[in-house]
Amino acid sequence: MASLGERLTAASETFLVDRLETIVRDARPFHPEGHYLYPADERGNHLQGYFLIEPVAANPDFVEWIAEDVVSWAEEKGIEFDVLFAPAHPAVKILAQEIADAAGRRVAYWEYLPSGRFGERLVEGRVAAGSKALVFNGVSHTGRCVGQRLPEFVERLGATSVAAAVFVKGSAPKVAETEQRLGDRFYSAVRAEVPVFAPEGCPLCARMGPPVPWTALLGREPA
Numbered sequence: 001m002a003s004l005g006e007r008l009t010a011a012s013e014t015f016l017v018d019r020l021e022t023i024v025r026d027a028r029p030f031h032p033e034g035h036y037l038y039p040a041d042e043r044g045n046h047l048q049g050y051f052l053i054e055p056v057a058a059n060p061d062f063v064e065w066i067a068e069d070v071v072s073w074a075e076e077k078g079i080e081f082d083v084l085f086a087p088a089h090p091a092v093k094i095l096a097q098e099i100a101d102a103a104g105r106r107v108a109y110w111e112y113l114p115s116g117r118f119g120e121r122l123v124e125g126r127v128a129a130g131s132k133a134l135v136f137n138g139v140s141h142t143g144r145c146v147g148q149r150l151p152e153f154v155e156r157l158g159a160t161s162v163a164a165a166v167f168v169k170g171s172a173p174k175v176a177e178t179e180q181r182l183g184d185r186f187y188s189a190v191r192a193e194v195p196v197f198a199p200e201g202c203p204l205c206a207r208m209g210p211p212v213p214w215t216a217l218l219g220r221e222p223a
């Protein structure tokens with residue numbers, strides 16, 4: 001798969017590489033250097049790099065390109081779902097709504113806290129018992145959101161999680177595990193090489209001092 005620059009690789013066979021290159025170049029969403037805290041609280045992970053979805057979701061062309069590729073993947077792989085299930089992260093909602101509209105499916109959102117952590121309840125839309133859900137997130141650095149948490153929430157609502165999609169997946173072990181478990185039923189457009197460390201024993205802390213909360217990247221002008 002084509003390299004999109006430092007530690008970024010194209011991961012979808014159908015997403016035009018020049019479109020991915022344009023997104024990475026114009027939105028400048030990837031911060032490969034640095035030491036970030038996600039979720040932004042004392043229990044958060046320490047990440048060596050961060051892919052920010054906000055500047056990508058701010059461009060309607062990029063949103064349309066992403067929705068187009070996710071929908072064509074779902075059609076090509078024969079993934080049947082009733083509802084797109086995503087965290088109520090404002091930038092993720094923009095992508096999720098576009099995908100749901102393009103696929104002609106409903107969308108439902110799980111509670112999302114400003115730290116980046118998930119809450120405990122459905123906040124918008126409906127997930128009917130017995131329905132099939134496609135779980136979606138913008139970026140999964142750790143793999144836990146689409147690999148574990150969102151499917152658990154879907155099941156708590158009495159529905160079934162049938163597939164997972166993210167615009168960007170990281171490189172943590174849970175990402176690899178989700179790839180192996182779901183195979184073609186796990187979509188991503190881009191892979192970002194971002195090492196993830198537990199707060200205790202993070203090697204970056206010794207070298208770089210405390211991590212920067214990921215939220216500090218929000219609202220920063222492109223370099």
Ligand SMILES: [Zn+2]
Pocket residue numbers: 035046197199202203204205206210211
């Ligand atoms: Zn650290």
